[in-house]
Amino acid sequence: MRAAEEQANDQYYRDIRDGRSESEAEGRRLQATASAREHYNFSMRTIRERAQAHKNYDQFKAKTDERQADLVGMRLAAAAGYKPDGLMRALEKLQAADFKNYGRRKMLGAPTHPPIGERIKTLRQGPRRFVNR
Numbered sequence: 001m002r003a004a005e006e007q008a009n010d011q012y013y014r015d016i017r018d019g020r021s022e023s024e025a026e027g028r029r030l031q032a033t034a035s036a037r038e039h040y041n042f043s044m045r046t047i048r049e050r051a052q053a054h055k056n057y058d059q060f061k062a063k064t065d066e067r068q069a070d071l072v073g074m075r076l077a078a079a080a081g082y083k084p085d086g087l088m089r090a091l092e093k094l095q096a097a098d099f100k101n102y103g104r105r106k107m108l109g110a111p112t113h114p115p116i117g118e119r120i121k122t123l124r125q126g127p128r129r130f131v132n133r
Contacts (some may be wrong), residue, residue, distance in 0.1 A: 004036030066113050071126045074075050088123040 008029045015025035070087060078084035095116045113119070 005033055006039070008032040008036065067119065067122045070119055070123055073109065074123060074126055085123070088120055091120050091123070 012025045012029040015028060016022065020028075056086060074084045077086060099116070106133055114122075
């Protein structure tokens with residue numbers, strides 16, 4: 001915003017130097033400043049709206065996506081011939097080692113993953129036909 005005001009002020013002095021009246025130069029400066037301020041306010045509003053949308057998504061959707069990804073991973077592991085409960089066992093080891101904050105990094109104030117205990121519970125309740133083959 002400050003740069004736009006400086007540009008408007010520079011334009012004002014160029015206008016005076018080029019022979020425009022003070023009132024005309026001032027009008028152009030005020031118009032340029034108002035335009036820059038409007039653009040800045042619109043940009044900041046847009047940024048805030050996007051940040052809020054991401055925060056809402058993180059709070060309500062991201063955890064669900066992670067749970068679904070865990071279950072899909074279990075299915076893919078089984079389809080590829082691996083033990084499908086590998087992720088569950090790895091999460092249990094992390095939980096036993098007291099890694100309480102594993103996967104709990106926050107983005108825009110909301111955690112990106114459910115707590116380890118919830119993920120283990122989801123995997124245990126997931127498709128039983130894939131577990132313990």
